[in-house]
Amino acid sequence: MQIPKPRLLxxxxxxxxxxxxxxxxxxxxxxxPSIPAHGQLIGSFTPQELLAKPTPTPSLTxxxxxxxxxxxxxxxxxxxxxxxxxxxxxxxxPLSGSALQTTHANTTAGxxxxxxxxxxxxQYTYNRLDYCLTDLQVTYTEINEEExxxxxxxxxxxxxxxxxxxxTSGQWQESExxxxxxxxxxVEDLEVGLTASCNAACTATxxxxxxxxxxxxxxxxxxxxxxxxxxxxxxxxxxxxxxYDLTVLQPxxxxxNENTTWSNPQQVRCDATFPFGVNTSTGCVIxxxxxxxxxxxATYGAAAALYGFAEQDWxxxxxxxxxxxxxxxxxxxxxxxxxxxxxxxxxxPWVDDDVTVPTDSCDEYPFAATYQGGTNGGLCADVYPLxxxxxxxxxxxxxxxxxxxxxxxxxxxxxQAQNSAAGGELGRLATGQRVIDSEKYTVVVTS
Numbered sequence: 001m002q003i004p005k006p007r008l009l010x011x012x013x014x015x016x017x018x019x020x021x022x023x024x025x026x027x028x029x030x031x032x033p034s035i036p037a038h039g040q041l042i043g044s045f046t047p048q049e050l051l052a053k054p055t056p057t058p059s060l061t062x063x064x065x066x067x068x069x070x071x072x073x074x075x076x077x078x079x080x081x082x083x084x085x086x087x088x089x090x091x092x093x094p095l096s097g098s099a100l101q102t103t104h105a106n107t108t109a110g111x112x113x114x115x116x117x118x119x120x121x122x123q124y125t126y127n128r129l130d131y132c133l134t135d136l137q138v139t140y141t142e143i144n145e146e147e148x149x150x151x152x153x154x155x156x157x158x159x160x161x162x163x164x165x166x167x168t169s170g171q172w173q174e175s176e177x178x179x180x181x182x183x184x185x186x187v188e189d190l191e192v193g194l195t196a197s198c199n200a201a202c203t204a205t206x207x208x209x210x211x212x213x214x215x216x217x218x219x220x221x222x223x224x225x226x227x228x229x230x231x232x233x234x235x236x237x238x239x240x241x242x243x244y245d246l247t248v249l250q251p252x253x254x255x256x257n258e259n260t261t262w263s264n265p266q267q268v269r270c271d272a273t274f275p276f277g278v279n280t281s282t283g284c285v286i287x288x289x290x291x292x293x294x295x296x297x298a299t300y301g302a303a304a305a306l307y308g309f310a311e312q313d314w315x316x317x318x319x320x321x322x323x324x325x326x327x328x329x330x331x332x333x334x335x336x337x338x339x340x341x342x343x344x345x346x347x348x349p350w351v352d353d354d355v356t357v358p359t360d361s362c363d364e365y366p367f368a369a370t371y372q373g374g375t376n377g378g379l380c381a382d383v384y385p386l387x388x389x390x391x392x393x394x395x396x397x398x399x400x401x402x403x404x405x406x407x408x409x410x411x412x413x414x415x416q417a418q419n420s421a422a423g424g425e426l427g428r429l430a431t432g433q434r435v436i437d438s439e440k441y442t443v444v445v446t447s
Contacts, residue, residue: 039396047447153186170230170282201238230270306412308445319443337374346377363414
């Protein structure tokens with residue numbers, strides 16, 4: 001937490017204690033000085049404080065819009081028609097109440113398998129690189145139109161699906177399962193078929209989950225896979241909607257319009273925009289789920305602490321959900337930004353302090369690889385993030401102006417290894433979660 005102003009009196013670090021600090025041994029490794037570093041103490045937090053906070057993982061949940069009821073006349077001579085039913089209807093059963101509201105939730109996400117949690121029936125759950133549909137309910141009804149309101153047979157089916165996207169490929173496979181959960185009256189079994197399609201720069205290369213239709217009795221399921229191929233032109237982005245057509249009919253009847261359709265409420269974004277020789281293939285994500293850079297204090301040490309202090313205490317709270325950063329992918333621009341903030345372009349030169357911080361380096365925040373980066377370093381707050389007696393503490397640089405917490409940037413005295421390691425993780429975020437030019441992402445510091 002931030003220490004209230006006026007700040008504590010400065011406590012100078014003795015030369016003997018300073019010589020014992022070994023900040024640059026390895027990313028995240030930092031010996032604790034026996035006396036806090038020089039400059040005024042202006043903020044602190046402990047790893048335990050962060051551990052007590054749940055680590056958010058962005059996800060999104062969306063219900064499906066109910067489909068209109070589709071009805072068709074049962075063929076003359078069919079068993080149902082001979083039993084008095086004239087018409088068969090099928091539709092996605094509408095949800096009720098608050099379930100129709102799109103909600104956000106925190107779930108555990110991963111790129112290697114679909115990790116969607118079980119949600120309310122009829123809802124899609126999304127992570128950045130996967131999505132699932134849970135128990136979409138479809139009703140099938142056979143009625144006698146000559147006796148309005150007479151229902152002679154019913155069935156309820158559920159549809160579930162899941163897919164894993166790739167940050168380095170435009171192709172993804174979606175698994176499908178349709179279950180005949182209940183039957184009544186004239187309905188004893190049903191034939192089902194599932195066909196998928198997609199729009200924009202996309203093709204369903206395997207559109208049918210299984211060949212033709214499969215016969216199901218109560219409690220049985222049909223399962224299979226469909227495959228999509230996103231193929232945006234070089235340098236372009238394609239926002240793709242996947243759609244589905246479920247055929248449902250009594251065995252032995254000829255399908256006319258006994259089907260229901262729906263579309264994925266969220267689009268899959270595929271792009272072929274990564275320039276500068278980095279991950280030039282096509283990649284696909286759920287762009288509605290924002291990418292998140294997660295950095296632990298245990299691994300990234302003073303670098304992670306610097307960003308955590310900035311997000312917690314500074315007026316702009318860069319990297320927070322309310323003020324996310326935006327990726328700047330051009331290496332030439334990134335270098336200009338670094339020069340402006342930490343190099344010769346800064347109105348107030350940066351001076352390494354290898355006594356207090358062995359292998360000291362200038363770590364800028366917001367990052368040089370963002371559109372928020374590149375501010376003149378003379379306007380930044382110069383600070384020391386140091387681990388003291390198990391607490392991360394932030395000290396003013398006594399050779400720089402007093403910190404106001406309103407500065408448009410920070411320059412931190414950070415061991416070079418930790419600075420570089422955090423920069424490497426930022427690069428992996430861009431390629432691993434397919435963060436494109438100008439796209440927003442958040443930063444979360446953990447214990």
